[in-house]
Amino acid sequence: MKTASSQPLDRALLACGVATAPVFYLIAALQLALRPDYDIRTQPISFLAFGELGWIQVANFLVTGALALAGAIGLRRALRGQRGGGAGPILAGLYGLGMIGAGLFGPDPLPAPGQAPQMSVTGALHMVAFLVSFLSLIAACFVLARRFGAVGRRGWAIYSIATALLAPALVAVGIANPSLAGLIMAGAGLVLFGWFSLVAFEIRGERSASRSLSSDAAAA
Template sequence: MQTAPSQSLDRALLACGVASTPVFYALAVLQLALRPEYDIRTQPISFLALGELGWIQVANFLVTGALALAGAIGLRRVLRDQRGGSAGPILAGLYGLGMIGAGVFGPDPLPAPGQAPQISVTGALHMVAFLVSFLSLIAACFVMARRFGAVGKRDWALYSVATALLAPALVAAGMANPSWAGVIVGGAGLVLFGWFSLVAYGIRGEAAAD
């Protein structure tokens, strides 16, 4: 049985994880209103980090990553000694660290018409950081699916597997449809990041019941 202060800390950390996805997409939507020149249909959300107001998206990556990292710590504290109690939180933590890395290292701008794309070291690190985030959460989906199955939460297990399959499928669809790639890939992030926030919410409920 946890003490009241420890339980309160767990719930606060998990609340950070719950907030991570709403914060990320709320700030992205805000920027759409502030930056009419940005085309969400063809440009990824990362490109909001470019330009005069790019600091907002940089801060968005950093804040979201910190919230996700706090949520991962909360998962580790609540799920210790349970199946997936180490791998799941570690993978979620990598998601948070990847988001922070995506903020520290900005993306490369689109090349001018007729010019070949050039990738800088910073741009390459941005792509690696975001890829780490994405792949870590996909792996976490499978880890947590096993955990949910082991404790009899079949619906959560199925939801986790479905998320792990749907998110990369949407990314592939975005690559195949460049005229709507920004929207489709943004939707893939919403599916995957939203899963993390919902899992943090569900585990927070378990912590309250202990």
């Protein structure tokens, strides 16, 4: 049973989850202003890790991953004993670990015109890490959709399933349109990472409402 003293910690951890997408995209937007040589239309956000200011994007991956891990712990504490309370937080934690891995292992640059693409070990690890993040969140969408459905939150269940379908669809569109691939991929990430932030915000609100009801019951 949750104690009153544990609930502030739960909400603080979930607040970290809420911050993941805003932090990632705000820092990326800041870099767009600092990096006139970078073209988001054709280059993925990961490519901001190149150059003298590349450390900013590396830090962005690491910070976002740490926030996601904290958010996953908050989900585990808040959803313990509920449907999806085991697999959902684990998948969210893999999202965080994947983002950290994407920061630790940098991407390979695009090949020069006419040159065959080559993949280094570091670049392969970056791709695997980012795929872990992306696929884990897609799976988490389905897991938590079942949870939301079980507690009567039909709108959140539909939103979760729609996110799980839209994000990979955008990736496919980006692959088919190289001239806008970077921008479309960024949109796919925003859809998926934004879902996690909003879910953490919703679960945090549930914890606050639960605390309020407990306080009212105790007062009565």
